[in-house]
Amino acid sequence: MLQYSPRQDGYGTVLRLHKKGLILTERTQTYRHALVLCDGEKPSVEQLHALRMEDTLVIAADGGGNIGKDWEIRPDLIIGDLDSDDGSWPDVKRLYDPDQDTNDLEKALDYAHVQGVSRITIIGGTGERLDHTLKNLSVMVRYKEAFEGLVLLDNYMKARLISSPFTMSTWTGMKVSLVAASGKVTGIVSEGLLYPWSGQDLIVGHYDGTSNQATGEQVTLRFEEGDLLLIVPLDGQSCRVAQDGQLGHDGPPGHAEQPSAGSIS
Amino acid sequence: MLQYSPRQDGYGTVLRLHKKGLILTERTQTYRHALVLCDGEKPSVEQLHALRMEDTLVIAADGGGNIGKDWEIRPDLIIGDLDSDDGSWPDVKRLYDPDQDTNDLEKALDYAHVQGVSRITIIGGTGERLDHTLKNLSVMVRYKEAFEGLVLLDNYMKARLISSPFTMSTWTGMKVSLVAASGKVTGIVSEGLLYPWSGQDLIVGHYDGTSNQATGEQVTLRFEEGDLLLIVPLDGQSCRVAQDGQLGHDGPPGHAEQPSAGSIS
Known part of the structure; x- marks a missing residue:
């Protein structure tokens, strides 16, 4: 209230x-x-x-x-x-x-x-x-x-409201979902996503951004306005909070030693 | 898409x-x-x-x-x-x-x-x-x-996007939550809720409508615009789909014979 x-x-x-x-x-x-x-x-x-x-x-x-x-x-x-x-x-x-x-x-x-x-x-x-x-x-x-x-x-996942611009470490095939937490996020531009964004709006009930995935070692997102919720499904990876308080994956399944891939902090 | x-x-x-x-x-x-x-x-x-x-x-x-x-x-x-x-x-x-x-x-x-x-x-x-x-x-x-x-x-719950006006059967103390599914619902007016609405907007991140409850046998909701998601926590009641395809509670806990209280169809 x-x-x-x-x-x-x-x-x-x-x-x-x-x-x-x-x-x-x-x-x-x-x-x-x-x-x-x-x-x-x-x-x-x-x-x-x-x-x-x-x-x-x-x-x-x-x-x-x-x-x-x-x-x-x-x-x-x-x-x-x-x-x-x-x-x-x-x-x-x-x-x-x-x-x-x-x-x-x-x-x-x-x-x-x-x-x-x-x-x-x-x-x-x-x-x-x-x-x-x-x-x-x-x-x-x-x-x-x-x-x-x-x-x-x-x-099952970790989620964070991100600011623009936002960059995270990824691996090829890592799942990435975008959700408009308060209904609408405008002008999204992505780099490193399989289904790229080139200025479209994310709008609940009209245009969704779930079930995307990374194409390489880095994803960058930019947007104009709105509350962009980034959700990274875990798919069995363990999670940790690094010494600096950042939250990161330990890497893709089967590669648990990869140090900080997938951090969304 | x-x-x-x-x-x-x-x-x-x-x-x-x-x-x-x-x-x-x-x-x-x-x-x-x-x-x-x-x-x-x-x-x-x-x-x-x-x-x-x-x-x-x-x-x-x-x-x-x-x-x-x-x-x-x-x-x-x-x-x-x-x-x-x-x-x-x-x-x-x-x-x-x-x-x-x-x-x-x-x-x-x-x-x-x-x-x-x-x-x-x-x-x-x-x-x-x-x-x-x-x-x-x-x-x-x-x-x-x-x-x-x-x-x-x-x-744990049943949820439905409702149209305005909307009336449902309730019982005193029945839990009722309102959520703006697409970010904002304007001009909500309620009858029969413990924390009444008198024209306020429901806005994600600013003004929420969860954890309300019914004060009697009926709740009526009116609103101007938006996608109003009505969530009724079940709290152990069983659910049924009536012959007409409507979904209803069997009533409050301990009163399973009450025929159709809590229908949100």
Whole structure:
């Protein structure tokens, strides 16, 4: 219900959190990367363990904190109205925020922004209820200016709203899908895609951009306006968060040692 | 890649199918309802068996035909480029359509339209890969004028693009989510919702409409322009397709005998 108005110093967010009566912790450490755990479909233990946790702030969005049952990742904080918190982590700090105008993911992103985090990886943000998935995509659109990188990751794909121009490392045949997250993206021009774009608009219900693939080692995308969601299906590759907080593939299937192909950060 | 141009007699679709060199079967029976099986997350056997199959044309969109392994629903036809067809139904007719400009769901909907079907239930159209789910939503937007009803159903929710005005039976506390499928829906006015709409716009990234709920036995929605996706989370209720091809709940949890509450057809 709120339009996100990013400020360079995060002042807008701090103001909102203060208005809610939330006590902000002082920053004892500056994190570049935050892992936000949501309450949707869980990633595999293998995928999660492949995420490197160094220099990463782990924020559980309410029920996302219950992962203790299945995984061994302890959140630094659990935030939300806590109606889905099953108490899995009795000694983890809770930040109770009952605001009905923001969902749990928004609360977690607000907190990360206040903490100065620049890159976010959201897991458990898809699957099960489609309305939750679509709401989380809308939240990503809302917060895209607030972070340098905002990646949504599950067992099947990773997705990111990209800026123009955008370049990523690829391999021949790597699947790449483009989606207009807010209905329309204008003037797309691509290099390195099997079905190239030469200025067309991507429009929901009229002109789609899924099921494309890379023709070589690099794809570049340019566009004029809109929220362009880049989705890279994983097809069994493992994923990792590199030391700089970037999220990358380990390479094509059968070539797990290829260092950073397919990074969409 | 094609803009759908519905004609009353389906002539446009027939023309496209002929252009592809597809041989059209003559209509031996007129169906009002078609069940389209896609290759995403499978619904539970219980849910699928609760769908009444009388007077229903069952179209498998390529790999959607493989359900024979898990379910006991025999498709009348398998359509697509057949690259995902595992041969589960050796004696079912295949319609090979390798067109790269349409996905399997579009091919199935084209076929249903030619057969004069007015109501569609899509299952297996969500889950697993987000790009496939979003593509299928885009296809729903494209074909919304071609059918009287176009419902997307999975284990967690049913979704439908609605026209204005729209009324549905509900019960107090029934969850209702609204999503702008193509980015923006203008001037929404509601009756019977806990968080009412009084002319606001629904805009991806700015103003969302998920996690609402009904306050009584009926919800009415009006809006000006846009593609309004109505999502009703199931929360464990069973689903059925009524004799007229309408899709309805069996009622709130614990009240399975309530005849047609929650219909969104």
